[in-house]
Amino acid sequence: MLDHIRFVLCNTTHPGNIGAAARAMKTMAVSRLTLVSPRHFPDAEATARASGADDLLQNATVTDDLEAAVADCHLVLGSSARLRKVALAQYNAREAAEVSVARAAAGQQVAVLFGTERSGLSNDEINRCHALVHIPSNPDYSSLNLGSAVQVLAYEFQMAMLNQAGLEPNRMPDHVPATQNQFQGLMGHFEQAMTVLKILNPKQSATLMARIQRLMSRAEPSDVEINILRGLLSAAEKAAQKSTQKSDTTPAGEVVGPDR
Amino acid sequence: MLDHIRFVLCNTTHPGNIGAAARAMKTMAVSRLTLVSPRHFPDAEATARASGADDLLQNATVTDDLEAAVADCHLVLGSSARLRKVALAQYNAREAAEVSVARAAAGQQVAVLFGTERSGLSNDEINRCHALVHIPSNPDYSSLNLGSAVQVLAYEFQMAMLNQAGLEPNRMPDHVPATQNQFQGLMGHFEQAMTVLKILNPKQSATLMARIQRLMSRAEPSDVEINILRGLLSAAEKAAQKSTQKSDTTPAGEVVGPDR
Numbered sequence: 001m002l003d004h005i006r007f008v009l010c011n012t013t014h015p016g017n018i019g020a021a022a023r024a025m026k027t028m029a030v031s032r033l034t035l036v037s038p039r040h041f042p043d044a045e046a047t048a049r050a051s052g053a054d055d056l057l058q059n060a061t062v063t064d065d066l067e068a069a070v071a072d073c074h075l076v077l078g079s080s081a082r083l084r085k086v087a088l089a090q091y092n093a094r095e096a097a098e099v100s101v102a103r104a105a106a107g108q109q110v111a112v113l114f115g116t117e118r119s120g121l122s123n124d125e126i127n128r129c130h131a132l133v134h135i136p137s138n139p140d141y142s143s144l145n146l147g148s149a150v151q152v153l154a155y156e157f158q159m160a161m162l163n164q165a166g167l168e169p170n171r172m173p174d175h176v177p178a179t180q181n182q183f184q185g186l187m188g189h190f191e192q193a194m195t196v197l198k199i200l201n202p203k204q205s206a207t208l209m210a211r212i213q214r215l216m217s218r219a220e221p222s223d224v225e226i227n228i229l230r231g232l233l234s235a236a237e238k239a240a241q242k243s244t245q246k247s248d249t250t251p252a253g254e255v256v257g258p259d260r
Numbered sequence: 261m262l263d264h265i266r267f268v269l270c271n272t273t274h275p276g277n278i279g280a281a282a283r284a285m286k287t288m289a290v291s292r293l294t295l296v297s298p299r300h301f302p303d304a305e306a307t308a309r310a311s312g313a314d315d316l317l318q319n320a321t322v323t324d325d326l327e328a329a330v331a332d333c334h335l336v337l338g339s340s341a342r343l344r345k346v347a348l349a350q351y352n353a354r355e356a357a358e359v360s361v362a363r364a365a366a367g368q369q370v371a372v373l374f375g376t377e378r379s380g381l382s383n384d385e386i387n388r389c390h391a392l393v394h395i396p397s398n399p400d401y402s403s404l405n406l407g408s409a410v411q412v413l414a415y416e417f418q419m420a421m422l423n424q425a426g427l428e429p430n431r432m433p434d435h436v437p438a439t440q441n442q443f444q445g446l447m448g449h450f451e452q453a454m455t456v457l458k459i460l461n462p463k464q465s466a467t468l469m470a471r472i473q474r475l476m477s478r479a480e481p482s483d484v485e486i487n488i489l490r491g492l493l494s495a496a497e498k499a500a501q502k503s504t505q506k507s508d509t510t511p512a513g514e515v516v517g518p519d520r
Binding site: 023024051136137142143199216219224228236239242 | 283284286287288289311312313353354395396397398400401402403404407408411412415418419422450453454457458459468471472475476478479480481482484485488489491492495496499500502503
């Protein structure tokens with residue numbers, strides 16, 4: 001079941017931390033590691049720190065961007081050193097592990113993201129997440145390093161897996177979220193339709209799109225629900241193009257936004 | 261309450277591990293550290309690895325033998341990498357933390373012992389313990405290093421303390437869901453816009469609207485988010501009305517059903 005769960009290290013600066021993370025994961029039988037544009041990898045220091053967990057490094061998936069790393073995921077969680085003021089559910093490590101293991105047991109793919117050492121996940125990375133995870137820690141000294149954060153989370157994932165038999169069967173929502181690919185297709189369609197409708201002020205477009213992304217992330221739409229929303233967006237686009245065609249002389253095909 | 265709990269490192273070989281343990285403890289607000297005949301202490305490497313938790317090193321109690329380290333303790337737990345065949349209670353980390361915090365809350369002194377890096381606690385040291393603690397781990401790779409073991413146990417102690425005190429941190433996302441009135445206004449607007457766009461097949465309209473309602477309910481939109489969506493719906497309506505005015509009775513879009 002833990003093979004449905006991947007830990008994704010984003011933009012890791014120090015290769016030693018990648019090795020430490022691999023070791024921490026392996027002690028808890030969490031074996032799928034994805035690296036998003038690590039600064040140095042492969043690297044001798046990573047291998048040295050992995051200390052017997054170098055199979056995780058050899059089997060690691062390395063991607064250029066986060067999008068590719070989570071494209072097939074149904075649930076994306078972002079680890080955060082502190083509670084953040086964003087409109088996302090915020091789990092503690094235990095809750096996150098319980099939710100994730102239940103999802104994995106239902107066949108879903110789950111990713112847990114870890115940001116770069118100095119500053120954690122960027123806002124763009126957080127916007128990809130359905131929920132945040134924090135490790136409760138000393139408010140006066142909360143500086144868990146990357147390896148320690150991975151250790152605690154991997155530990156909770158393993159505990160949740162061991163306890164899984166005791167999980168209430170009804171914890172799973174009665175619905176299967178779409179993959180991130182489908183979800184991003186919806187986001188692209190929102191942007192395109194709003195552009196065609198001329199309600200996307202270029203100065204505020206990033207903020208507005210981030211808001212819509214967070215809103216829709218919370219809902220975790222299924223593929224059917226995404227199709228319903230895209231049907232609405234398509235109809236709105238067509239109406240807008242038709243009304244433009246009638247009034248100006250602009251050809252209908254030219255007033256389209258980014259690729260869907 | 262955590263001041264009634266001490267972590268006792270026995271015969272630690274590498275001073276760096278003492279520093280790592282101090283750091284791991286401090287992240288979880290476990291602050292009482294006792295060192296039983298450490299090979300090198302104080303030591304620059306310990307201080308370096310403690311990285312801001314050097315106050316724990318400065319305040320550490322150093323003793324020559326275990327007896328002195330636990331003399332005033334009511335409960336002594338021995339950490340062990342694996343289950344041992346001894347006639348002692350064997351807790352996992354979570355159970356040990358719960359028991360310890362309950363004892364500490366009752367005013368008792370509790371010690372958790374960690375053995376030397378290579379071989380763990382000796383039989384003599386185990387004989388001082390009331391119970392053993394193990395961290396559930398991968399049977400094929402259970403080599404948590406000292407710092408990691410301290411990290412996981414300190415984490416569980418802090419979780420037990422937070423649970424005991426009802427001190428779960430406030431995790432309300434920075435987001436206030438709109439009132440039901442506002443929410444129903446959004447639902448009405450969806451229905452109206454889809455009608456104007458001629459994509460609401462009357463036979464399926466109730467089913468489709470129920471689907472949209474469930475989707476949006478899960479997201480619990482705020483009033484700002486509702487305004488964003490209603491802005492989009494208004495723009496779509498206007499475009500549809502304009503295109504109808506300009507031309508004829510051709511439907512603006514295609515009929516979509518839930519299974520498009």
